[in-house]
Amino acid sequence: MLKSLHIDPGKCTLCMQCEMACSYENEGLFNPAKSRIKVFDFHDRFVPYTCTQCAEAWCMSACPVDAISVDHATGAKVVSDDLCVGCKVCTIACPFGTVNYNHDTGKVIKCDLCGGQPACAEACPTGAIAYVDSDWTGYDKMRRWAGKTDSGAAQAHA
Amino acid sequence: MRYVLIGAGPAGVVAAETLRKADPGGDILLLGDEPEPPYSRMALPYFLVGTIDEAGTYLRKSETHYDDLGITFRHARAVRIDPAGKTVALEGGESVAYDRLMIATGSRTQRPPIPGIDLPGVHPCWTLADSREIVRRAAPDSRVVLMGAGFIGCIVLESLIKRGVKPTVVEMADRMVPRMMNAAAGGLIKKWCATKGIEVLTSTKVTAIEDTGEARDPLRVLLDRGAPLRAALVVVATGVRPNIAFLEGSGIETDFGIRVDSHLKSSVDDVYAAGDVAQGPDFMGGWSVHAIQPTAVEHGRIAALNMADGNASYQGSLAMNVLDTAGLVSSSFGQWQGVESGESVERMDEARFRYTRLEFDGERLVGAICLGRTDQIGMLRGLIQSRVRLGDWKARLMEDPQRISEAYVASTHK
Structure with missing residues (x-):
C-alpha cells in the first residue's frame, strides 16, 4: 500500500528538526532555507507544510520537458535534475507553492518523500509528521483545497 | 471513435494522452506540421544556451511514447476543415475523416510590416x-x-x-x-x-x-x-497571434482566437479547441486567449475528456507567467492591473531589486506581481484560484505584502 506523510499540527512544537533533516538529507547542509518542508509559526499553533503529492500533479502536467514523473514505489512526484531546464513554470503552476526554484543549481526542488524514507518524519520527535498508510492520512484538508483550485478535470473523474 | 488532433504542442499531446486513458479503444491521430517529434517552445531558450540538446526540448522523452500509447503521430499540415463532411484537408491533397476534432494549432509570431523584416539574419x-x-x-x-x-x-x-x-x-x-x-x-x-x-x-x-x-x-x-x-x-519577438487563418469559411466562430465554451467546444458540433489558439472562459468571467503552458495543458485535458463523452467543465484560465531576465526572476498572476474599486498594496526595494504588489477585490486576492522572489510563489495562484476569503489576513497583507505564504497557510489550513 502507498504511504503518505501525515501531518498533525497539534503535535508540532516548532523544534524545526524536520527542516534541518530535510535540508541535510537533500542538500547536504543544515539550512532551513533549503528545506522542502516548512514549519509556519502562527504563535498559537505551528503548521508543518509540504507537498501532498496531489493527484492533480499541477507541477507534473505543466512541465514542458517531462522532467517531473511519478515514482511508482512511493507515489511521489519527482523532479529529474537531468531533464529540468529551470524554466520555473511548475513553481507558478503548483497552487500550493511547494515546488521552488533553487538559484544555486538552476533547477527546481520539491519533496520526493526521500524515496520512501522521509527524513522529516524520522526526525520529528513528537509524531507531528508521520509516514503512514495513505488510507488514513490527514491530507484531506489540503486535498479539499486542491479540489477548490481544480481546473475541472476532477469533476469529470468523480 | 476516430479522434483527430491538429497541432502537436502541449495541448495536442496532453489531449492525445488523455483521450487514450478515457477511451482505450479510440483511434487517435495527432498531426504536427513541423519535422521534429512534438517539442516544447518553452524549452527553446535552454536549447539556445546549450543547456540541452534538441532531444531535451521534446515533450516526451521516449522515442516510442506515441506508439506505446497507440497514438498515431503524423507530420502533416491541415489546410482546411469541412465540418459538414467531418474531414480535414491536408497539404498535398489528402483528407482525413474525424468523429471528434481538436484544433490545437497554437500561435505564430507576428512580424511587424517594416522594410527589411524578411532579410536573412x-x-x-x-x-x-x-x-x-x-x-x-x-x-x-x-x-x-x-x-x-x-x-x-x-x-x-x-x-x-x-x-x-x-x-x-x-x-x-x-x-x-x-x-x-x-x-x-x-x-x-x-x-x-x-x-x-x-x-x-x-x-x-x-x-x-x-x-x-x-x-x-x-x-x-x-x-x-x-x-x-x-x-x-x-x-x-513582437508578439504572437493564434493560428486561425486556415479556418476561414469553415463556419467555426473565431474572434481573437477560436471561441470555445466551458467544455472547450467550438461553435460547431464535434469540434473542440485548446491552447494558444482557443479563446475560452477565463477566471474573471471573460473570454481570453491565455497563451501559456498551464492553460494549454488544462485545455488539452479537459477538451479531451469531453471529446470522449465525459462532462468536464473548465473554471477558466488564470493568466500567470514567470520570467527570468538575466537572473532577475519576475512573476505575475491574475488581475495584476487591479480591478475597479479594488485595493492594492505594494513594496519596492530598489536596491535589492525586490518588488511585491498585491491586488484585492474585497477580502480576496485577485492579482499579484513579484520580483526578486521565487519561494512559494505558487501560493499566489492558490490564493487567487481558490477565491479564499482572507479575513484578518487581508489587513496583515496590506501592512506587509511579503507575508504571502503565511496568509496562504493560515487561510487554507484552519
Missing part, C-alpha cells in the same frame, strides 16, 4: 528551425538586436547573454514586459538590465532593417529615435 525565435538559425548567427561578441521586450524577448535575451553576444533590446512600449508587468516592475527590470550592461531602449520603434553587405554585423537597424544599431542578428 532577421528571425523570430519560435520554432526549433528558428533556434538553429539563431545559434548559427549568435556568435560570441556579435551584436544582436532584440525587437520586443515581452515575455519571449526577455527569455531569449537571457539565452543570448549566456551565449556571449552583445544584445540591445528595442521595445515600442514605455516599459519592459508590458503585458505582464506594471510600470514599477517593468522599470525595475530595465534598471536590472542596465546594471548587467544590457542596453534597453523603451518607447522606441524599429523603422527599417538594411543589409550593409559588410562581413561583421552586416545588418543596420534604423530606429524612430537615436542612432541606428548594427547587428549580426535581429530577433523578432
Whole structure:
C-alpha cells in the first residue's frame, strides 16, 4: 500500500528538526532555507507544510520537458535534475507553492518523500509528521483545497 | 471513435494522452506540421544556451511514447476543415475523416510590416528551425538586436547573454514586459538590465532593417529615435497571434482566437479547441486567449475528456507567467492591473531589486506581481484560484505584502 506523510499540527512544537533533516538529507547542509518542508509559526499553533503529492500533479502536467514523473514505489512526484531546464513554470503552476526554484543549481526542488524514507518524519520527535498508510492520512484538508483550485478535470473523474 | 488532433504542442499531446486513458479503444491521430517529434517552445531558450540538446526540448522523452500509447503521430499540415463532411484537408491533397476534432494549432509570431523584416539574419525565435538559425548567427561578441521586450524577448535575451553576444533590446512600449508587468516592475527590470550592461531602449520603434553587405554585423537597424544599431542578428519577438487563418469559411466562430465554451467546444458540433489558439472562459468571467503552458495543458485535458463523452467543465484560465531576465526572476498572476474599486498594496526595494504588489477585490486576492522572489510563489495562484476569503489576513497583507505564504497557510489550513 502507498504511504503518505501525515501531518498533525497539534503535535508540532516548532523544534524545526524536520527542516534541518530535510535540508541535510537533500542538500547536504543544515539550512532551513533549503528545506522542502516548512514549519509556519502562527504563535498559537505551528503548521508543518509540504507537498501532498496531489493527484492533480499541477507541477507534473505543466512541465514542458517531462522532467517531473511519478515514482511508482512511493507515489511521489519527482523532479529529474537531468531533464529540468529551470524554466520555473511548475513553481507558478503548483497552487500550493511547494515546488521552488533553487538559484544555486538552476533547477527546481520539491519533496520526493526521500524515496520512501522521509527524513522529516524520522526526525520529528513528537509524531507531528508521520509516514503512514495513505488510507488514513490527514491530507484531506489540503486535498479539499486542491479540489477548490481544480481546473475541472476532477469533476469529470468523480 | 476516430479522434483527430491538429497541432502537436502541449495541448495536442496532453489531449492525445488523455483521450487514450478515457477511451482505450479510440483511434487517435495527432498531426504536427513541423519535422521534429512534438517539442516544447518553452524549452527553446535552454536549447539556445546549450543547456540541452534538441532531444531535451521534446515533450516526451521516449522515442516510442506515441506508439506505446497507440497514438498515431503524423507530420502533416491541415489546410482546411469541412465540418459538414467531418474531414480535414491536408497539404498535398489528402483528407482525413474525424468523429471528434481538436484544433490545437497554437500561435505564430507576428512580424511587424517594416522594410527589411524578411532579410536573412532577421528571425523570430519560435520554432526549433528558428533556434538553429539563431545559434548559427549568435556568435560570441556579435551584436544582436532584440525587437520586443515581452515575455519571449526577455527569455531569449537571457539565452543570448549566456551565449556571449552583445544584445540591445528595442521595445515600442514605455516599459519592459508590458503585458505582464506594471510600470514599477517593468522599470525595475530595465534598471536590472542596465546594471548587467544590457542596453534597453523603451518607447522606441524599429523603422527599417538594411543589409550593409559588410562581413561583421552586416545588418543596420534604423530606429524612430537615436542612432541606428548594427547587428549580426535581429530577433523578432513582437508578439504572437493564434493560428486561425486556415479556418476561414469553415463556419467555426473565431474572434481573437477560436471561441470555445466551458467544455472547450467550438461553435460547431464535434469540434473542440485548446491552447494558444482557443479563446475560452477565463477566471474573471471573460473570454481570453491565455497563451501559456498551464492553460494549454488544462485545455488539452479537459477538451479531451469531453471529446470522449465525459462532462468536464473548465473554471477558466488564470493568466500567470514567470520570467527570468538575466537572473532577475519576475512573476505575475491574475488581475495584476487591479480591478475597479479594488485595493492594492505594494513594496519596492530598489536596491535589492525586490518588488511585491498585491491586488484585492474585497477580502480576496485577485492579482499579484513579484520580483526578486521565487519561494512559494505558487501560493499566489492558490490564493487567487481558490477565491479564499482572507479575513484578518487581508489587513496583515496590506501592512506587509511579503507575508504571502503565511496568509496562504493560515487561510487554507484552519
